[in-house]
Amino acid sequence: MIILNLNIRGVGGGTKARYLRHVIAGEGVDFVCLQETKAKVFTEAKCFSLWGDNKVGWIHHEGENGCGSLLSMWYEEAFSYVSHVKGKGFIAVFGKHIKSNTSCAVVNVYAACNLNEKKICWKELTEDYRILFWVGVCVAILMLFIDANSLFDLPLVGKTFTWFKSNGSAKSRLDRVLVSEEWMDIWPMCKQYVQQREVSDHCAIVVKSVDKDWGPKPFRSIDVWLKEKDFGELVKGMWLSYSVQGSAFTKVKEKLKCLKGDLKMWNKDVFGNIQTSKKRILQELEDLDCQDCCDDLGDGDRLKRMELVGRLKEMEKKLDSLICQKARANWFRSGDSSTKFFHTSLRWRRLRNEVKGVEVGGIWCENPPLYARKPKASLKADLKLRRIMEFV
Template identity: 30%
Template sequence: MDKEKSASQEIWSLGKELGLTSHLEDSEVERQIAHQVAVRNSEGRAGGIACVWNRDVFEASSKWDLPGAVVVNGIVKQGNIGCCIINVYAPARAGEKHRLWDAIGTIVVQNADMCVCVMGDFNVVRRREERAGNGETFNEAEARGFDDFICSNELEEIRIQGRKYTWFKPNGRCKSKLDRFLVNEEWLRVWEGSVACGLQRTLSDHLPIQLRTKCEDWGPTPFRFLNVWVSHPDFHDVVDDVWSKADVVGWKSFVVKEKLKMLKVKLKEWNKLTFGSIDHRIQSLKIEIQEMD
């Protein structure tokens, strides 16, 4: 708790410099902040990481840190939505990056049933055109490793509206896209309209970016049927197999409802094995089209 206490003091001190005020004593404000913050201290030249949340909106159930990231699991109270937030400040060395990608990948898989967002400074670009300027070299192996990490974990990048780069050298001659939001399929199901917005850059050499969602509780997410399934020769066999083998007893309406639930699970598995991640392929094609413009 000592590092949370120290971080809360720094956060409140910065808040007051920015003009924030409170009717509470400083010690009480810092105590409250300490219960809604997760931090990883700085190491050498690498800066620290802090996650801060509003307890009226988000209730954390667990939090921990690993080299290069802070992880917070919890519930968004509106809609009772399970979330896993991974705040990244990636190391500079390639080997350390790879270890971080592996660790994050394990966390993403373990929390696949939750809304997962991996965000922050990844200290690497995905493509050559994400880096520009004198003296800025493109490391193809690092970029490929980072892109493989994103694709293999079926993460989708939320594009930053109106901004191409997020990091700038003080002289403005070099710039790169190092910061981004990566989310899983469940996140996009719940917050389909998520957008990333670049804010005004002031003293920092990084552009602040904000992930915006529209959180409304519309009940359970509806099952999405893809028309392309019907054209596949195995589709009717998959449906017949589930429907004939489902052992459900009860009222007819109840039996139909339970069989549909089983069919939904089976079709999702069959879709992934047969067609791969269609959403990921669509998003990748959209990115390629945008880059052609």
Template identity: 40%
Template sequence: MVCLQEIKCKELGLHEIFKMWGSNEIEWVVNGNENNAGGVITMWRKSCFHLSNVSNGSNYSIIEGEWRLEDAIQTVVVNIYNTGSVIKKKAIWEEVRVKRLMINTKVWCVVGDFNSIKCSGERRSVGCDVDHKSEMRRFNAFIESSELVDLPMLGRKFTWYKPNGLIKSRIDRFLVSREWLDRWPESKYRVLDRAVSDHCALVLDTVTVDWGPKPFRYLDVWHKDSRFREFVRNRWLSYEIQGGGLFVFKEKLKLLKADLNEWNREVFDNIFSRG
């Protein structure tokens, strides 16, 4: 699937869309803004994704459908292009958050130009005043309240550059649900070199490499229990393993995995087995 923002939707025809995709084995959804000066377009290979519903909002499209891979996966993809004032951005975030609560499908991916950053380190050569800090808090609140995860980014630290290269920001990203990560746990995205746009293209990679058994699964919810840190600390110090540093570390992780699984069952009633 390809999600593009700030597209001259009024000027797009079949020839232009086929040229962008590379063939006519394609379906798409276009959402232009108020005066058709720009908008977003979402494209996919029609043999791989079956569209069931589209909901266009102000500067975003919500695409519901079924990935036809090794099995059928009901999925929601949100293509977002957030511009304007902080008030307008907040309104769009709230609309998407409410849609997330209303739609039964749990596998979500929200991608695009959010035109906001999560922390001051994601912007260079721009002063981070009180207004920027307030916007960062709101953006982070949207991610948390929507129960989305910010995927790891590879290749570059920033996704948007001024022509002189001195001002740059990480304002484009992929946010996914926990259910998405349950299905594609190795999800991450690469930032490509800039071409014709001041934004870099992002490529999502969901390929899973089998590295063997994982040391343990880690859940953010554990931090909500005040006993968690003390439990891990006491268990880690209690393990008596002899050998080199890496060997000791590996063996302690194996023991900690077993102890955490048992603690998880006692405290959270085995959250790993919940549907």
């Protein structure tokens, strides 16, 4: 689901309408949240003009004399409207994203500048809409609201700030998108793409899920492998078995490439999936326990059960080590790895560490094919690769 959020500071004039149509068409937007439209009344013709299509549903909140007015629009072939609720400073639209067949609530929020009014707005949202899939926000103080609802602020791509004072004397991140754990389950690669500032002192934000292929991933090892018996000898034997010609850099690169492939096969065929192995052991223990309830176990079965219990404890340690390495969370040692928030944190870390783009020749590149076509010699210079001493 692709969503556009913008504090437009008034929708009057053809320039802003053209800008909205350009972004909506270029990004394939499904839902639009506008704040500060500064309009008391909206018509269908005006909404059709802003979107550039007549298959548009919309809800307008006039605010107080046009101040704090909100407009939520959606493309009817992408989002199926069910109902909506309007409150002081927000519009909540409930419906279904047709392509993913996902029911969701899109809440467009503009909090007042008055601190007490902000607290009232966030309290009302917290009490009434605990299951939020998406929130478009223009507000300065909302950390308590985020913590109370276990929401996540998506990573920014493009800029660090979303609002700039016209004279350049101040800047801030006033606009942001918050998502729930359920949203991250459905669209795990979702990010906030900050657009160029053209028609307002606020930047438009496009929320979309983009999974780009930047080529081969770097070589990484898993700590739990080191606990496997004879793992060191296995790796040493693999490394010495590779015969590679070329410079020292080429030898290291090609050997790591071969080692990566062999370890992936070993992990799949020999080491095995830890969760699957744990389930298999638990099932065998369950069968023995059921057998023991019906009849006494023989000495062989009792020894087998003791062996399975020992293997289960070993699997638990391996699983803890694997999760701890993925999350890099110190509190895991005394925390609970089964919590929903913990596993959401794993996805959040992967999303935050994802490569958003590469600077090539002084130009920011977010298109992997363009980056891949860059000459090899030029890439080495751009990325400042250091010569590796011959040690192979």
